[in-house]
Amino acid sequence: MLCKLIKSLALILILGQSAGAEVTPGDIDKAFQEQFGEVKDRCDDRAFLRRMTLDIEGRIPNLEEARAFVTDRSSGKRLKAIKRALQSESSARFLGQRFAERLLEKNANAAIRKLLTNWSAQSSAKNRSFKDIAADLISKEGKAGDDFSTLFLLQYRGNAPDTATAVARQFLGVSLDCARCHDHPFADWKQSQFHEFAANFGRLRVRRLGQQQFELYESPIGDYRFKLNKAKLSKPFKPKAIDGTDLSASPKRRKALAKWLTAGPKDGAESYFARAQVNRVFEELFGVPLIGAITDINAPGNDPQLLKLLAKAFVESDFRLRELRQLLLQTKSYQRKAELAATKDKDSEGLPTLHRPLRADQIAAAFLTATGRDKPAPGELKFLHIAMKRSLTKELQDLAGDNTKEQAFGSSTRQALRLINGEAFNGLIKARPGRILHSLLKEVPSHRRRLRELCERVLMRLPTNTELSRWLAFIKAGPDTKERYEDLYWALLASTEFACQR
Amino acid sequence: MTINPLNRRNFLKASFGSALGLAATRMAWTSPDKRNYDPDFNEQGEFIGNTKSGPACIILWLQGGPSQLETWDPKPNHKNGGSTKTIKTKTPGLLLPSAFPRLAARSDMLNVVRSLHSKEGDHNRATYFVKTGQKPLANMRFPTFGAVAAYAAQESAGEAILPPYLRIGPNRPGLPDQGYLSSEFSPFLVDRANSRIRDLQAPKDLSASRQKRRAGLLEKMEKEYSRKASPGLVQRRRKAIQKALGFRGKDEIKAFDLSQESARTRSRYGQNNFGQSCLMARRLVENGVRCVEVVQDGWDTHENNFQRTSQLGNQLDQGFSALLDDLKARKMLSKTLILCMGEFGRTPVINKRGGRDHFPSVFGAVLAGRNIKSGVYGESSKDGLSIVKNPVTIPDLFATTVKAMGLSPSKEFQMGERPITLSKGKVIKDILKG
Incomplete structure (x- = not known):
């Protein structure tokens, strides 16, 4: 009890401290321009409203909305519009749908698709901390009907390597597909690292209760090994995080992993987790990832300033996507005028295309x-x-x-x-x-x-x-x-x- | 035999496969003497086969996972074989179920593969695997075999008026498609052969001149927008819209109209959705479509396996055989690859409900036509539970069919910085001719 109290006090202190140096849209713009080049002007009201409403609510504004917005002379009307859009029902539905899409395997069946999409829309409407969302998806147990978040892992039917690859892709932004089978000369990950990570899911089991009814649970015992060949199994692997942190002490392996996700220097701002999510949201709004590819980001340490700032802001808002989106939508970089891009070739540095x-x-x-x-x-x-x-x-x-x-x-x-x-x-x-x-x-x-x-x-x-x-x-x-x-x-x-x- | 050198056929033959192929086809069709020709005969009245068609592929997709024991690998002398009776065929040593009398009589055109195996026993996962020859990867969309076949055929024979790739059957989300190939190879979906094809004809009150006017307005807008946006993006849409506009008034779209066929022909294919779809597939391929996929649904026989498979088998036997006959008669069989299969096989052991469950460890497929040797490949054990000779993986089958379409399976496609090999499967030479 006392321990908890001290912890929350410490949290308040940290939050209190960082509030002084809150990341502003201006900071983001400065870093954006350093990375991508000069942003000259903001776009006009109509272009802004269309762009933002499409990105957040998945629709275009109608004529009446657009005209009311253009004739509105009040200051801060763009921010007002952003807030309204982010809190709208249509945005919960649209952003929830987008989130569910990334969680669903291509061949997921219709029932799983629908249930996981609804769950995701609800999480989005409540603006839950992404830390909690991830923890649910990684560590929840029980029948699929009791908590739809278990559907994410159920897709892999208890197969530890498949689950590990998916979790790494979704929450760490790294692709372990190559390391699964061999030490790839160019890949960042070794095969042993893959299996240590997969060992976190080594006790994950799926029980079939009936037609289309499944339960996800954690077996209390069992070591993770993989098949070397038809007759031989590998040595057992200890569960570890991707950075080598040993997670075997905890009896609940997946819970320990979920906790590790948001740990790390600067309250997790330099974790794979925060950086991967920020990278995704940036891609959603700007059309390109900030670093690497969405599922292939580098180890922390060499990040551009823009990513660092966004990750910091994300952590300070307690991993809430709505706040992160709001910050990005307010920037001049997001609201910039559509450029003539005809002559610029794809690979050259420069502003990402808006089209x-x-x-x-x-x-x-x-x-x-x-x-x-x-x-x-x-x-x-x-x-x-x-x-x-x-x-x-x-x-x-x-x-x-x-x-x-x-x-x-x-x-x-x-x-x-x-x-x-x-x-x-x-x-x-x-x-x-x-x-x-x-x-x-x-x-x-x-x-x-x-x-x-x-x-x-x-x-x-x-x-x-x-x-x-x-x-x-x-x-x-x-x-x-x-x-x-x-x-x-x-x-x-x-x-x-x-x-x-x- | 002397043939007038200016004969349209020869002219076409000469230009066939060249870059001019398409233009020549169009010129030939609009030439003034068009009506004097019956397209299937030369001036001497000799039958010379259909020439509008090029290399093509027809996939008969048995959705749900057909029981190999009731189709290509019956086991009459084992209890796992159930009540399925067999008949002899033209191919030595090949027995087929008694629901397949017509195919049995045409078995010299078929290559029966009896030793396919995979590990995917879930409909969606297995469908993806079998159709693309690849395990799903999160960051990559692979093309189906149909799209690849259409691509291969178009590479060698040029573009036609109709879309290169069609699928006749119910659509559902999550089915694989053209993958990393261009969107022109996305499957053109037709729900049922017997219903009217939506959007194929312009609304009655929309004249050709107005449609042309609309296209003109759009063209100006697109030109201006392509200066701002990526020109490639605009170009793909312009191409698709031009193709769609090009349908208007063309003979080729009659390929969709089965009422052009005699009642006798229609009944020869079987008066059911599958049979009529086979007929439509023939008409489409005759008119330059490169790949048609025909779906026969209902093979997921967890219950009442024997009655259901014999009904489905009858339809399959009739439609498939009529297709073989017509393609042969039109001298198109050597140009057209036929592949008949589903996503997996079914358990040799019969369950309590008289059904068979999913079984990917041993199943079969049938190939015919283009570059295919007749025969039987691979063998399963007496009880049907395992493979005893020449096992074939899904990527191997994929590579073999790609090869049969005249494309090298090791062809590489550039995906950004990453080269992707079309298929890493092994071509099975014993299935292919020379």
């Missing part, structure tokens, strides 16, 4: 918003609207398939056909009562204003003068005005610009 394909769920949400179908139309029953939304989302997503694929919607023939010929899609852009184009033609008097509004609604930017005069010429070129508007609306929605983050 990257939207995920399947983002694109589905963007279609709904850009066609005004994100909310019920006047007089439309709510349940009918929900059903429509679901079927349309499914229609767009079943073609986009896996969210994690790095291709813009429309890159496959099947998707392109749906854009061109799809009935639901073509229906949405028609100028008939209840649809966007119908009210646009009825309520907005001039072509010029209509075209500006259409562009603003779909691409969340105003048209350039060249575009405007080209489109005006197109609209006026024939008597079939309504059809011409439909065609232009179609082209905007089918454009790569619409299908990309930028």
Whole structure:
């Protein structure tokens, strides 16, 4: 008891101390520019709102939101918008989905997929400390139905090497795949290190209770060995952390490992754990990892200042992802103006590109918003609207398939056909009562204003003068005005610009 | 036999495989004398086979894990064989179940592999493994054999109007796809052969001229955006959209329309989803599709194995045989590889519910067509529980089929800084011709 009290007092002291030197967005910008190059300007309000809403809520803002944001003259409106987005229900769902995706194996079955995704969305909504989330995922025991966090490890069915590789990838940001079989000449890890790490899961067992019912538990005894060949087993391995810390003293091996994760110099800011998570969040928002690859980061010690600062901030916020995201979203680096990147080749140093394909769920949400179908139309029953939304989302997503694929919607023939010929899609852009184009033609008097509004609604930017005069010429070129508007609306929605983050 | 040197066939033959192949095909099809030709006969009225098709592959995917004992490796003299009766075939020493009378009569076209083995007994994991020939890796997406076959065929024969790779069967998330190959090799999904293919035709009120107008507007936007974003990103989409627009009004899309076939042909393939899918696969390959995967679902026979496999077997026998006959008659069998298999086999020991459970330790596959020798490869023990001769791993089978498609399995693809070898499996020379 006393021990606990002293511990928490010490924690308060540490936190109190570090509060004085809190990491600010300005610090991050300075370090960002040192690493990537000069950031000239912030982007305009519309570009910021689109970028941020897509990254955090997985959707684009609608016209009304965008206009309210642009006309808002209050200072600190961007921060206000960031906070609102981070606390929204849609962000819990979207970020939860993203987190679940990384935890799920490619071939995970539908039931596991759904349950783990819900669990992850709840964790995200509560803004739980990532330290606790990781501890749950690594060390929870019990029936799958009692605590869905066990589903992560259940995927590996008690296979210690598989589990170890996954845990290392997820929580340490390192890939042990090569070390599993041999001492790779270029890899950082030796085979013996792999097996010592895998020994942490050597007593992990999965019991089948019935059809699709499993229980995860820890056997009190047993040594971890691996098969050398058909007849021979290796010597037993003691459980160790990846840095060689001996974890064999603790009776609960996985608990000891979870605890070790966030230990380390500077309260864990120099641990693999904090650095790996920061690297991931940075990649989520900037499109590139800060160091190495997401699952292949270097040993601590030689990190760029930017990573050090972010890891420090992450630890100071008690490993909360929401605070980390908020810090990054506020920076000028995140809010920078989209550059012309045409001549820069891929490998050269410089600012990471802002243009990257939207995920399947983002694109589905963007279609709904850009066609005004994100909310019920006047007089439309709510349940009918929900059903429509679901079927349309499914229609767009079943073609986009896996969210994690790095291709813009429309890159496959099947998707392109749906854009061109799809009935639901073509229906949405028609100028008939209840649809966007119908009210646009009825309520907005001039072509010029209509075209500006259409562009603003779909691409969340105003048209350039060249575009405007080209489109005006197109609209006026024939008597079939309504059809011409439909065609232009179609082209905007089918454009790569619409299908990309930028 | 004298053939007019300006005959379209010869012209095509000469340009076949060259970079001009595609352009030539299009020119030939739009030439004014098109109607004077029946595509399958020359001027002398001799049958010369289909020429629009190139190298191709048809995969008959038996989803759920077909029992090897009720398909390619029956055990009539052992209690594990159950009630499955067998019949003799054209191939010496090869017995097939009595549900396969037609295939038995055509066994000289088949190579039956009886000694496949893996360790994956979970549907999803095994499907991934068998289709890609690779264990799942977190940081790598591998292409399916179908995508690789389409890639190989396109490499040698050029691009056609229809997409290179199609899958006929129910879709579900998590299935492997083109992996690291270009998105043009992503599978074009068709749910069922008998239903209308969605999005293939433009909506009735959307004229060709309006679609052209739309494409023109889009093209300008794309050009401008490609100056800002990565040009490669825009280029992939432009290509896909142009391909999709190119379908409009083309003869090739009739390949999807089974009503073009006579009632007799349709019933020859079997009036069921699998049979009609086989027919569609033939029509697609005839029209330049490089790889078609046909899914026959229902092989997960934990219960009532014998009745269910005999029904499925009847359908398989009929569809597969009709496909072999038609490809042969069109002189396409030597160009088209057929691979028939599922994700794993089933337990030789029959369970209490008259079913068989998952069993990856011994199972089978059948190959036919392009570069495939007829025969039997590998052997399982009398009780079917183990392999006694020539075991074949999944990567070996993958490498062998890649080789049959004319591509070297050791071909390397560059993934960033990392070279990836297509397959590290061993090619089994005894299955392949010369």
